[in-house]
Amino acid sequence: MTAPVLVTGSGGKLGRVLRKVWQEERRFRPLWQVRRDPGPGDLLWQIGAPWTGPSLAGGVVVHLAGGRGDLAGNVTLAEAVCRLAEEEGAAHVFLASSSAVYAPDDHADLHETTKPAPGSDYGRSKLAMEQALAHRPHVTFLRIGNVFGCDSLIGNARFVRAVSLTPAPGRAGGPMRSYIGPVSFGRVLGDLIALALRGQPLPRVLNFGLDPAVTMAGLLDAAGFDWAYGPPSPDVLARLVLDVSALGALVDLPKADPAAMAAEWRVLGMDAGARA
Template sequence: MPQDLPVLLVVGATGKLGRFLRAAWGAHPPAAFRPLWQSRRPVAGAGWVAWDPLSGNPMPRADAVLMLAGVTAGPPAALALNTALAEAACAAAARVGAGRVFLASSLAVYGATDAGPATEAAPPAPLRPYGQAKCTMESAAAAWRAEAGPGAPAVTVLRIGNVVGADALAPALASRRRVTLDRFPGGGGPVRSYIGPGSLAGVLARLTARAVAGAALPEVLNLAAPGGVAMADLAGAAGLPVVWQPAPAGAIENAVMDVTRLMALAPLPPGASHPAAMLAELHALTAEPAA
């Protein structure tokens, strides 16, 4: 990969999403930028850098930053690290002159979307501590950008939907065991915004290409394939048996985002949200190489 390309620093490259990006971009290197993979500890191999965002040490030089590192569960103090990490990434990016920071948020900030797919303008209404922590992170990032003034990096919050292979169904997909799903009073099961890991990598590559070219991007962007996906359909396409249980109080039936804004910037092909297509993407990125 040419060394004179703009650099995207991927913070949290050892996590699930980071591993998907490494596989996808390793097989098909982006033409517009060069990824630099971050870990808190040294990793052998080219293209890696050891850096702890919370250490106060200087960030490696980068033209854009993708902040994937975060905490998904735990007590309030642990979840609060999402905000600390985002603020640290923004401040460090400003010091090295990066033009844009992408912050990974979540579909969880919308809570239930029984009234229809949530647009970016919909007020967040998280129902779980993780979604609440991501809302707090988003607000802190917006406040940081407003106070940083001219010359600071632009910030785009990516509200990412369920990623096949990195969501609640992932353990069952990996172990080939049965799936337990909630059955709601109307007879249906949970429906979510999903995206395949290969599609995720493609979208992030196109958004980064726009960022390093200096193009405008929204401050908030829903990131998923169009439409909602029944989790039972995804399990069925994977050949996993489904065991149904009555939905407990507070269970979320629909959590679906409107992705009109994303499709105008980085359109996905028809069928990108089809369960079989998304599972094929997962297999392509996780299959063991031939001997």
């Protein structure tokens, strides 16, 4: 029987991407957890409540759910999910962390061994989650960069006539980031899940994105949005680039290409309502 994969927070941005990308997935059987208003095939379950779903024995848990504005709740939710996985006999848990646990670096790519130094409450909450669950076996923290269309840049650009891009001093194209297209996000995560289901040991922490890094101007151009540089800001994060060599050693990764990522965004219908 196909192994179960519980996806918490499946109604969020990343969860909705996975629902589309995994429609034809045959290596495992997704269980789409929601907190309210379940649709056909959804699993209504409040994280932390007694489990009422099917057995998760030998399966995988992908924890995407957040604290709905309560950042401290990220730790509580992750702890509850890990307890469930242990009680149910799940083989592995992937917890969604973030590149926000790192401090920007103008020169070096950020490796999993780079000392975290989050500069935002969101980043600090994700790091607190990692630290609280560091003792748990069979857990991988995915330090996800930016998923095209689920990010603030492209996600918000759909609703304005022209984007004002904060320049990055000395960097043509504005700030530089690690990105992955939405279809590639689902495929790469699916490949990691398949490894976990086969019993392959996985790292405690994995940076999640594609190489090379891309500029925000290049992303906006690929998506077809009108934009212009706005006023400079001393708070601009000019460069936050992940070293994804550990991820690339486990699964096949495409090259980061803004045009390809924009094409994935359109294929999934995520450009609906864009005012380009």
